[in-house]
Amino acid sequence: MKKMLVLALALVFMLSGAVMAQYSGTFDDHFDVDLSSEFTEGDYIGYEDLDGSGLVYFNEVDSDNPGIYTNLEQFNRSGYYDVNGTNDDNRQKVEITLPVEAYIPCFLEMRLTGNQGTTSAISYGPGAQGSTNASGYLMVFDNELGGYLDDEWQSLGYGSNVAINPGDDVFIGSCDIFAVEVISNDKYAYEVESDVLNGVAGANGETLPMYMRTDLGGGWLANDFVFNAPKTFHRERNAGVKLEALHNFKVPFGMNTVHGEYNGQVIFRAMTI
Structure with a gap:
């Protein structure tokens, strides 16, 4: 079932690639996510590697143009859904380390x-x-x-x-x-x-x-x-x-x-x- 889910999600991303570029997030100059090099028709091998990061993916459903998206309403995601915890083992977290230097004159x-x-x-x-x-x-x-x-x-x-x-x-x-x-x-x-x-x-x-x-x-x-x-x-x-x-x-x-x-x-x- 997991393999089927991966292929289905890959298809969703491939068909909605033009929509992802329109995302407007917190940053004025957000990341321009281009997955064209990862997904080509009939080839989803690269998805296995890319999915490991779990970080910057966006999708949007256009209700005015039904039928151009693959809907996955019948999928049972309970076995794949991650619940964020409150400790370092399962919480989501990003951090940036900034070096600091101080010079005190004599x-x-x-x-x-x-x-x-x-x-x-x-x-x-x-x-x-x-x-x-x-x-x-x-x-x-x-x-x-x-x-x-x-x-x-x-x-x-x-x-x-x-x-x-x-x-x-x-x-x-x-x-x-x-x-x-x-x-x-x-x-x-x-x-x-x-x-x-x-x-x-x-x-x-x-x-x-x-x-x-x-x-x-x-x-x-x-x-x-x-x-x-x-x-x-x-x-x-x-x-x-x-x-x-x-x-x-x-x-x-x-x-x-x-x-x-x-x-x-x-x-x-x-x-x-």
């Missing part, structure tokens, strides 16, 4: 604060990098400003002519404690880079190492970081995690520390990794 900011001056640097987006100098403030080691410190960073006194003897455990402190803040929406690294200070004038040819202690929010770290050669202090943070650091500096005041002026620089750096 943001990186660092702020340095010291002796009443602040410098901020912000990088927007990939490849944005550069360097700037702090303006209006600087790091100074002077017995009248930072004063004298001991091994434990405790003050020994300060002044122009304070009676502090040079020694292996005596230092001159920086004029200030410097604060650094860094934030990014990407994983990033924070660095402090420096070298020995180089003597000029009366100390020409001499070098002066620099000691740095750091507090990353949990108190001062146990060990000082010593710039007695080109060195870099390095820490890393994940995206969205703010880094807050305090840095204090000192230089030795020993009998072998030659009197005079010494110059150098400290670089505070933040970069995505």
Whole structure:
């Protein structure tokens, strides 16, 4: 019976092919269903393959011109009628998958604060990098400003002519404690880079190492970081995690520390990794 039904339906589609082209569906430019290549007179083999999709077929009966259609009123379709269910096994469904992509630019900011001056640097987006100098403030080691410190960073006194003897455990402190803040929406690294200070004038040819202690929010770290050669202090943070650091500096005041002026620089750096 199924084979008979297939042949009869094929005949209906063949005879009503001109009517199918007139269908006006939901879409303004609907599919133009052309079955001429599938059905030729006396040949319905292609119908078996096409019927597998079960999707775009339309038929219309013209009541003003009876007799041009094959009516199948006596067919019992109960054995072939599909009932749509409510689960994925037997419901009808079509879907279209659309790929989605999002691109979030990178943001990186660092702020340095010291002796009443602040410098901020912000990088927007990939490849944005550069360097700037702090303006209006600087790091100074002077017995009248930072004063004298001991091994434990405790003050020994300060002044122009304070009676502090040079020694292996005596230092001159920086004029200030410097604060650094860094934030990014990407994983990033924070660095402090420096070298020995180089003597000029009366100390020409001499070098002066620099000691740095750091507090990353949990108190001062146990060990000082010593710039007695080109060195870099390095820490890393994940995206969205703010880094807050305090840095204090000192230089030795020993009998072998030659009197005079010494110059150098400290670089505070933040970069995505």
